[in-house]
Amino acid sequence: MISKKLSAIAAGLTLSLTLAACSGGGAGSGSNEGSNGGATGDGEQKTVGVAMPTQTSERWIADGDAVKKGLEEAGYKVELQFAGDDIPKQQQQIDQMVAQGVDALIIASIDGTALSTQLDAAGAANIPVIAYDRLINGNENVDFYVTFDNYSVGVQQATALLRGLGLVDADGKETGEKGPFNIELFAGSPDDNNATFFFNGAVDTLKPFIDAGTLKVASGQTEFGQVAIQRWSQDEAQKRMDNLLASTYQSEKVHGVLSPFDGISRGIITALRGVGYADNAMPVITGQDAEIASVKLINDGIQSSTIFKDTRKLAAQSVLAATDYLNGKEPEANDTKTYDNGVKVVPSFLLESDIVFKDDIKPLLIDSGYFTQEQVDKGGN
Missing domain, CATH: 3.40.50.2300 (Response regulator)
Known part of the structure; x- marks a missing residue:
């Protein structure tokens, strides 16, 4: 289910959950040959806004860091914000990103129904929106969804x-x-x-x-x-x-x-x-x-x-999707039927997950560099 481009990125992951998103066919190279990477036509560096729900769960800290690292390695500026599980705070953060003129948004929402005003503003400004692991509902301005199955x-x-x-x-x-x-x-x-x-x-x-x-x-x-x-x-x-x-x-x-x-x-x-x-x-x-x-x-x-759920792969796939949008391309979707947000079926890329029992800790988590012994x-x- 994982694309060749994603596999190329995932192969270069480090022990600290960072991404080698610029390797192989990953973000900013390979399939984007001839593009300006993170720069606009006049040489100005593009900016991606990343909205994460909270820092109270270690996974969201790791997700935010991994997405930021991958985007920076692909040549983009990153505006990363954590909302502390506070819906009005996340709304305000995204409002600010739109007002600042970010070139794309990656959003892991706190409440999947609470961001319509922000998404309408992003749509009016032609800012592509990638829903990260949590589908955003009730709005047409959700361009892509990256998640697990x-x-x-x-x-x-x-x-x-x-x-x-x-x-x-x-x-x-x-x-x-x-x-x-x-x-x-x-x-x-x-x-x-x-x-x-x-x-x-x-x-x-x-x-x-x-x-x-x-x-x-x-x-x-x-x-x-x-x-x-x-x-x-x-x-x-x-x-x-x-x-x-x-x-x-x-x-x-x-x-x-x-x-x-x-x-x-x-x-x-x-x-x-x-x-x-x-x-x-x-x-x-x-x-x-x-x-x-x-x-x-x-x-x-x-x-x-x-x-x-190896969030390094999730982060890498979101970087690929953002890079495709910022280079005028449609991201690769492997599911175009399942995720209906009430207004549209959102094109999605679904990743695979693994069951971990005690005997699986070493091969799945330690040998892959996700954790150390x-x-x-x-x-x-």
């Missing part, structure tokens, strides 16, 4: 839960184990378009086992609105798990928890520890984003798994 991420999370419970093997084949197992479902933030894709992919995968009685959602909370965690908050996830344990698991044991994000997983683990679950006897708990604190928990046998051992930098 989010439905498949949900399928992977559910598969990881099934594998952790022993219901499927490493090849995804059913083992014949009948259970029943008590599970609980968590979903991401309702204002993030990706959260429903993750949830739908997971629930579609789990449904046959729930219908057969092999899995039982003991709380009865199976609807997205019942299980969603606003802003993907670790604290809110802990509170919800505390409530579930108090209401449903006084005499029952919870065997597995579908968690869509590592921060949520850590909140769930804190709640479980609070009622006496030992680290070596935790339920099967999934996750996403391969945050270093959770990778250590997986390595220590506490959290079961996570989904590794020391970082995994410490659970931090």
Whole structure:
């Protein structure tokens, strides 16, 4: 699924999550031979505005740094802003970027429905807008979307839960184990378009086992609105798990928890520890984003798994898309049907992700240079 241009970039990634975006057929070279790189026709350097949602999650810090690095290596100026999960602040930041006359925008939105005024202004100024990992809804001025195959991420999370419970093997084949197992479902933030894709992919995968009685959602909370965690908050996830344990698991044991994000997983683990679950006897708990604190928990046998979305590839693909627009080209899309923002189907480039269990940490995370062994051992930098 990953293009040859992206592979050329990804091959040059360094240990610090930087990009070799100017190598091979990457941004600013190869497919753009004869272009001015980051310069306009009169020699003035072009500027790309990059709006990231928050610095409270390590993945968004890494994304912002990687996008900035790749764009700078491609010859562009970069205006990078983090909004601190504050919607009005992100609106103001993008307003300022448009007013300053940036040549392109890369936006990871906090709320996928809250930026229409800013996008209208960008459209009026002929500034191309690339939605980064989170689709921006309700506006025609979203030119391109770079993300992972989010439905498949949900399928992977559910598969990881099934594998952790022993219901499927490493090849995804059913083992014949009948259970029943008590599970609980968590979903991401309702204002993030990706959260429903993750949830739908997971629930579609789990449904046959729930219908057969092999899995039982003991709380009865199976609807997205019942299980969603606003802003993907670790604290809110802990509170919800505390409530579930108090209401449903006084005499029952919870065997597995579908968690869509590592921060949520850590909140769930804190709640479980609070009622006496030992680290070596935790339920099967999934996750996403391969945050270093959770990778250590997986390595220590506490959290079961996570989904590794190599954001270096996401950053590289966004640099390619921006470079194409700034050189008068249409970026390569590998999906033109799935992501309807309510006004248009947004051309998209979908990347692949990987399930990470303990045995996968070295080949997927350490050998690729995403983390060092020391970082995994410490659970931090």
